[in-house]
Amino acid sequence: EVQLVESGGALVRPGESLRLSCAVSGFTFSSYSINWVRQAPEKGLEWVSYISSSSSTIHYANSVKGRFTISRDNDKNSLYLQMNSLTPDDTAIYYCTTMDYWGHGTLVSVSS
């Protein structure tokens, strides 16, 4: 069974940092590209970042470019998102997804 389990979400102050993780099982993680997608409260879906299977290609949405860093560890079947200089606009549920399969998400709240 394919499973993606996000963790690391928390309530933080504006300007602070947070690192999200996504643990993957049930498929050959090292063979697949993977993304972070977020959903602000009562809003639609927003793609955040993409990383190819070997980490050779990485893309970011303009809204997070320069502040967020995506990475992966294929030996640990894990995906990460380092988020710096957080603002209230970053408040959302963050999902890791292959676009076929999605985790249940982890909530990031940014508030003073």
Place this chain on the structure above:
Amino acid sequence: EIVMTQTPLSLSVTPGHPASMSCKSSQSLLNKDGKTSLYWYLQKPGQPPQLLMYEVSTRFSGVSDRFSGSGSGTDFTLKISRVQAEDVGVYYCMQSLQFITFGGGTKVEI
């Protein structure tokens, strides 16, 4: 950026009756391999999105054949032949030709 526009914003449906929703992209989603990078997702209340259709009209594993996708270029349609109570939620179209962008969603309620 490719902009995805979904209509209607909301849809009130009757169980057993058909439903249809539209998605338009700001440019053609036909890729260099001759495939069209258009996906449909359903997000049920309190759940993550689930993939329904990929490449316009191919149902994902386990998806009911009551769902069908059609269209080409910039205009796409998702149809539900006979709506069931379990189909309520927000339907999103998504393109992956240039990065990823989602439509604003169509909320289906009974």
